[in-house]
Amino acid sequence: MTEKTKTINITGMKIGTFFKEKGLIAAFILMCALFSFLSPVFLSVSNFLNIALQSAALIIMGIGMSLTIASGGIDLSVGAVIALTGIIMGLMLTAGFNLVVSILVGLLCGVLVGAINGFIISKFKVTPFIATLATYTMLRAIALIISDGRPIYGFPVDFRFLGSGKLFFNLPTAFFIALACIIIFYFVIEHTRIGRNALAIGGNKEAARLSGINLVINTITFYALAALLYSIAGIIYTARLNAAEPIAAMGVELEVIAATVLGGTRMEGGYTKISGTVTGALVLAVLRNGLTLLGVQSYYQQLTIGVVIVLAVLANQIRKK
Amino acid sequence: MSKKVLIIIALVFALVLSACTPKAAPEPVVEEVVEEVVEVVEEPVEEVAEPEEEESLTFWQEMRADQFAQLVHFETPKENYKIGVVLNTLVNPYWVAFADGYKQAAEDLNVTVELQVPQTEGDIAGQLAVCESMVTAGYDAIVLHPITGTNLIECIIKANQEGVVMIDTDGRIDKAMVDELGGEYFRVPIEYFFDQGFLGASAIVEKLGSEGGKVAVIEGIAGAPNSEGRTAGAKAAFEAGENIDLVASHNADFDRSKALSIAQDILTAHPDLAGVYCANDVMCLAVAEAVDEAGLRGQVLIVGNDFIADALTAINEGRMYGSVAFSPFVRGEVSLRLAVMAIQGNELPAEMEFLTIVVTPDIADLMDDWK
Numbered sequence: 001m002t003e004k005t006k007t008i009n010i011t012g013m014k015i016g017t018f019f020k021e022k023g024l025i026a027a028f029i030l031m032c033a034l035f036s037f038l039s040p041v042f043l044s045v046s047n048f049l050n051i052a053l054q055s056a057a058l059i060i061m062g063i064g065m066s067l068t069i070a071s072g073g074i075d076l077s078v079g080a081v082i083a084l085t086g087i088i089m090g091l092m093l094t095a096g097f098n099l100v101v102s103i104l105v106g107l108l109c110g111v112l113v114g115a116i117n118g119f120i121i122s123k124f125k126v127t128p129f130i131a132t133l134a135t136y137t138m139l140r141a142i143a144l145i146i147s148d149g150r151p152i153y154g155f156p157v158d159f160r161f162l163g164s165g166k167l168f169f170n171l172p173t174a175f176f177i178a179l180a181c182i183i184i185f186y187f188v189i190e191h192t193r194i195g196r197n198a199l200a201i202g203g204n205k206e207a208a209r210l211s212g213i214n215l216v217i218n219t220i221t222f223y224a225l226a227a228l229l230y231s232i233a234g235i236i237y238t239a240r241l242n243a244a245e246p247i248a249a250m251g252v253e254l255e256v257i258a259a260t261v262l263g264g265t266r267m268e269g270g271y272t273k274i275s276g277t278v279t280g281a282l283v284l285a286v287l288r289n290g291l292t293l294l295g296v297q298s299y300y301q302q303l304t305i306g307v308v309i310v311l312a313v314l315a316n317q318i319r320k321k
Numbered sequence: 322m323s324k325k326v327l328i329i330i331a332l333v334f335a336l337v338l339s340a341c342t343p344k345a346a347p348e349p350v351v352e353e354v355v356e357e358v359v360e361v362v363e364e365p366v367e368e369v370a371e372p373e374e375e376e377s378l379t380f381w382q383e384m385r386a387d388q389f390a391q392l393v394h395f396e397t398p399k400e401n402y403k404i405g406v407v408l409n410t411l412v413n414p415y416w417v418a419f420a421d422g423y424k425q426a427a428e429d430l431n432v433t434v435e436l437q438v439p440q441t442e443g444d445i446a447g448q449l450a451v452c453e454s455m456v457t458a459g460y461d462a463i464v465l466h467p468i469t470g471t472n473l474i475e476c477i478i479k480a481n482q483e484g485v486v487m488i489d490t491d492g493r494i495d496k497a498m499v500d501e502l503g504g505e506y507f508r509v510p511i512e513y514f515f516d517q518g519f520l521g522a523s524a525i526v527e528k529l530g531s532e533g534g535k536v537a538v539i540e541g542i543a544g545a546p547n548s549e550g551r552t553a554g555a556k557a558a559f560e561a562g563e564n565i566d567l568v569a570s571h572n573a574d575f576d577r578s579k580a581l582s583i584a585q586d587i588l589t590a591h592p593d594l595a596g597v598y599c600a601n602d603v604m605c606l607a608v609a610e611a612v613d614e615a616g617l618r619g620q621v622l623i624v625g626n627d628f629i630a631d632a633l634t635a636i637n638e639g640r641m642y643g644s645v646a647f648s649p650f651v652r653g654e655v656s657l658r659l660a661v662m663a664i665q666g667n668e669l670p671a672e673m674e675f676l677t678i679v680v681t682p683d684i685a686d687l688m689d690d691w692k
Binding site for chain 2: 044046047054057144151157160163164240243246248249252292295297298299302
């Protein structure tokens with residue numbers, strides 16, 4: 001049974017799993033059609049740029065979350081990593097280091113945090129929920145402490161380029177960063193041993209261990225890669241605001257998990273689909289954007305998104321049967 | 322209750338009348354209001370500090386007239402402009418009153434107003450996303466109330482490209498940064514957070530007198546300008562006080578339950594606490610709960626910020642000592658008028674002197690119609 005499931009996950013060709021994604025994509029297209037009918041500006045270039053910018057970070061975070069959930073865990077430290085990366089980059093910049101070095105140190109810190117998460121989870125066998133919750137709390141505190149609770153300015157004006165600056169075809173850099181992450185991690189998660197190991201561990205941890213997969217090294221890798229992705233999202237966040245805020249990305253964890261689950265990733269682990277996560281993130285971003293264009297109050301937006309998530313999960317459940 | 326409704330109806334009636342007159346200068350509005358109010362008010366109106374008219378207005382009405390008078394170049398809009406507003410939240414009564422002010426002004430001026438908020442009071446990226454979507458939606462102007470000094474700057478840049486007028490009617494946005502990025506927006510500083518905190522804490526210092534005592538500050542969201550400014554102001558006032566000992570200063574994120582826990586802990590550590598300043602009333606009400614629970618009502622002088630309706634009730638009941646008031650309703654009305662002025666190209670005031678006072682029990686009876 002486990003073998004069969006693994007084959008299905010890797011090639012993704014079986015009708016069952018393919019259909020799931022098609023359902024979500026169809027729903028996405030339907031939603032876009034509805035919005036373009038209701039709002040004359042939905043299909044404008046300006047709005048497309050909005051959506052690209054607003055979904056980029058979510059997509060990148062979603063990919064990281066997909067990896068951790070697929071491995072049978074979860075990662076609640078998303079927002080905290082984003083805030084901390086931003087703060088560290090800011091501090092390094094104000095200390096006089098150049099932009100590239102500051103960014104690299106920021107990313108490195110993210111990777112380190114992720115590795116620590118993975119280590120605590122696999123070596124000390126702490127439930128991922130608790131372990132990452134603890135990390136989240138500590139990181140939020142560290143970000144506030146080292147920044148003294150104040151936002152850090154002083155990013156060179158060109159730093160914006162990494163967020164909304166235009167790269168090719170007049171599309172924002174953030175869009176291309178997200179695209180790069182999608183391509184790279186689609187390959188890593190669905191076509192390399194790292195991904196296979198994650199799905200194996202998520203599917204059946206004991207069986208994976210017995211078949212020779214090193215739980216500790218792999219778990220550390222998954223969470224470190226995930227945190228790397230959160231850090232990259234953190235760069236986009238910071239660039240968009242052109243300031244590092246210790247309170248950045250508060251509460252973003254739930255939205256990321258929602259995007260991942262919408263995309264078909266199973267909370268129990270053992271299955272994920274990058275294309276699904278990306279579509280899930282786009283669905284959420286477009287929903288918010290479309291509803292704001294229509295002037296819908298933010299609390300009704302939240303209600304709508306909640307309903308959408310429930311419907312999507314239900315649809316998945318039905319198809320599973 | 323019905324008396325208040327009648328007053329409000331009278332005010333609206335007067336405003337509608339004033340909107341119909343060709344040049345709506347503030348003085349005629351006041352006179353119309355006076356006529357209607359005098360007819361309708363059953364109780365004698367309290368003596369106001371600076372009575373300008375023969376028949377006295379309520380304190381709130383006077384303040385409101387003062388604020389409108391500062392909009393020297395205001396012209397009634399000739400078109401139905403579409404104005405968007407980005408607020409912080411609609412969960413806090415202060416922001417609700419703010420939103421009501423906007424809606425009232427929109428009704429009076431016959432323009433359309435659309436109010437949007439991010440998911441939570443601290444969601445800075447979410448607020449940016451909301452703002453950007455509103456820019457695309459095609460408003461004539463958008464009024465910005467950013468959570469931090471920088472999180473909506475990206476939106477200003479985008480708005481400049483699309484030709485949407487952006488206006489900051491607090492003074493919160495970091496102008497230096499916008500200038501550096503080549504962005505353009507209108508700015509009318511109205512709110513001075515440091516002063517608010519200073520005023521609030523000073524009321525405590527004054528009341529405690531030369532004996533002084535232990536005090537604490539309950540802050541809002543770390544890094545947010547309103548919280549940081551008010552905290553700095555409060556600390557400055559406490560430092561300047563005689564025998565004042567600041568024993569604690571913690572963030573409660575403008576959240577009721579967090580403030581309650583923090584207050585309980587502070588009271589446990591310092592049962593002789595003499596005063597608390599909170600960065601907003603929502604938190605102060607929770608502190609008042611904690612004080613009541615500990616049986617220390619009357620010992621601890623609690624001063625908040627925003628002066629929401631619940632705060633007035635608390636002050637009248639003795640659960641709170643005071644609150645820093647600067648009418649959110651009138652701010653909303655003024656902000657919308659400023660936005661209209663910006664769209665029409667009327668000259669905006671360089672800054673507004675917005676009445677900010679600490680409401681303590683001795684003047685609480687002047688504040689019945691405050692909103």
